[in-house]
Every structure is written in structure tokens, then in C-alpha cells.
Amino acid sequence: AQSVTQLGSHVSVSEGALVLLRCNYSSSVPPYLFWYVQYPNQGLQLLLKYTSAATLVKGINGFEAEFKKSETSFHLTKPSAHMSDAAEYFCAVSHANAGKSTFGDGTTLTVKP
Amino acid sequence: DAMVIQNPRYQVTQFGKPVTLSCSQTLNHNVMYWYQQKSSQAPKLLFHYYDKDFNNEADTPDNFQSRRPNTSFCFLDIRSPGLGDTAMYLCATSSFGQGDTEAFFGQGTRLTVV
Numbered sequence: 138a139q140s141v142t143q144l145g146s147h148v149s150v151s152e153g154a155l156v157l158l159r160c161n162y163s164s165s166v167p168p169y170l171f172w173y174v175q176y177p178n179q180g181l182q183l184l185l186k187y188t189s190a191a192t193l194v195k196g197i198n199g200f201e202a203e204f205k206k207s208e209t210s211f212h213l214t215k216p217s218a219h220m221s222d223a224a225e226y227f228c229a230v231s232h233a234n235a236g237k238s239t240f241g242d243g244t245t246l247t248v249k250p
Numbered sequence: 251d252a253m254v255i256q257n258p259r260y261q262v263t264q265f266g267k268p269v270t271l272s273c274s275q276t277l278n279h280n281v282m283y284w285y286q287q288k289s290s291q292a293p294k295l296l297f298h299y300y301d302k303d304f305n306n307e308a309d310t311p312d313n314f315q316s317r318r319p320n321t322s323f324c325f326l327d328i329r330s331p332g333l334g335d336t337a338m339y340l341c342a343t344s345s346f347g348q349g350d351t352e353a354f355f356g357q358g359t360r361l362t363v364v
Contacts, residue, residue: 145313148267169351170266171353173355176339178259178358178360179357179358180254180340180356180357180358181293181340181342181355182355183352183353183354183355183357186351186352213328227292234281234344234346235281235344235346235351235352236281236283236298236343236344236346236353237298237341238293238295238353239282240293240294241292242291243290243291243292243294
């Protein structure tokens with residue numbers, strides 16, 4: 138069985154501030170981990186993925202995440218928030234089959250001017 | 251450049267009236283998935299096709315069916331939509347067993363049952 142917990146359903150930051158979105162996973166086998174972004178009435182766009190290679194993963198739009206096995210975490214960060222980063226973010230876990238994922242409940246990121 | 255295309259983007263249907271949502275892909279991926287995402291919730295996998303093999307999730311209602319006539323197309327049929335089926339429906343594809351490390355999502359179809 139696999140599961141994902143996203144801590145904080147809503148996160149608000151000021152423009153230019155650090156973004157930190159938290160994700161913890163549970164998996165009985167080495168996981169694939171993903172972060173997706175979703176804008177209103179849009180599909181999911183992949184930000185980055187961990188698939189057992191480098192533990193620090195860099196993605197699009199300046200986002201990165203670090204896989205920490207000892208903490209079963211895969212937190213998403215961005216050094217400086219931009220207004221366009223305001224969206225819903227989902228962390229997801231899968232085993233081998235990337236499309237058969239279990240998603241967290243999502244975190245809504247608000248960026249204040 | 252669109253790789254996973256869902257039609258229509260918005261669909262309104264009447265309670266109990268069958269509706270079909272469409273998904274096509276230009277990636278030649280062997281696996282296609284349908285997810286349901288209700289308002290402010292996480293996407294939930296309904297079923298997927300591995301080539302022509304249909305795989306239903308245990309808790310997917312019988313009201314939901316799917317067809318995959320060829321590699322490129324996959325349809326979601328809701329036989330008798332209820333108000334609780336109002337949701338965003340997301341189609342995704344992946345290339346399982348061929349170095350699969352990513353799923354590609356379409357833009358979704360927002361279905362409203364009235």
C-alpha cells in the first residue's frame with residue numbers, strides 16, 4: 138500500500154519569499170515521487186519527479202525537491218515566490234507505474250504582492 | 251504540440267442521461283488512465299488500460315465504463331450520471347515497461363450533472 142500526506146492545505150507567502158510545501162509518503166517498496174501543479178480548470182502539469190536517481194531533484198519554474206528516505210519526505214521548495222506560482226500543488230507516489238499514482242489532498246499556494 | 255487531448259473541455263448533462271468523454275493521445279503510449287477529481291479533492295484513479303487490457307479500481311462504481319478502440323483513443327462512459335458525478339475528469343498516459351517514469355495528463359473535462 139502507498140499513501141501521501143501533504144501538511145497544510147493552504148500556504149500563503151509573499152512575493153519573493155521562500156516557498157515550502159510539505160509532503161510525506163508511505164510506501165512498502167522504493168517509491169516514485171512526483172509534484173504536480175494545477176491551475177483552475179486545468180489538468181495536472183508535472184513539476185518534477187524522483188525515480189531513485191539523485192535525491193535532490195530540480196524541476197521547472199525554479200522548483201526543486203529533496204527525497205529524504207529516513208524522513209519519508211519529499212518537500213517542494215522554491216527560493217523566491219512569483220505571483221504566477223499561485224495554484225494547487227499535488228504530491229503523488231507510485232510504484233514503477235508512474236500513471237497509477239496515489240495523490241495527496243493538495244496544497245493551495247497563495248502569493249501575496 | 252498537444253499530446254493528450256480531452257474533449258470536450260466542459261460538459262453539462264442531465265441527471266440520468268448517458269454521457270461520453272473522450273481522450274486522445276499522440277505519444278503512442280501503451281497505458282491510458284482515467285481519474286476523477288471532485289472539487290477541492292485529490293485526483294482518484296478510476297481505471298486504466300494497459301494496451302487492450304482493462305484494469306478497474308476496486309471502488310470504481312459500475313456506472314462508469316471505459317472503451318479503448320485503439321492505441322490513440324480512450325473513452326469514459328457514464329451510463330446514468332448522478333449529481334455526485336459532477337467533477338473534473340482527467341485522462342493520462344504513460345509508457346509502462348519502456349522506461350516509464352512519467353505520466354502525461356490532458357487538460358481535463360469538467361462535467362456538471364444537473
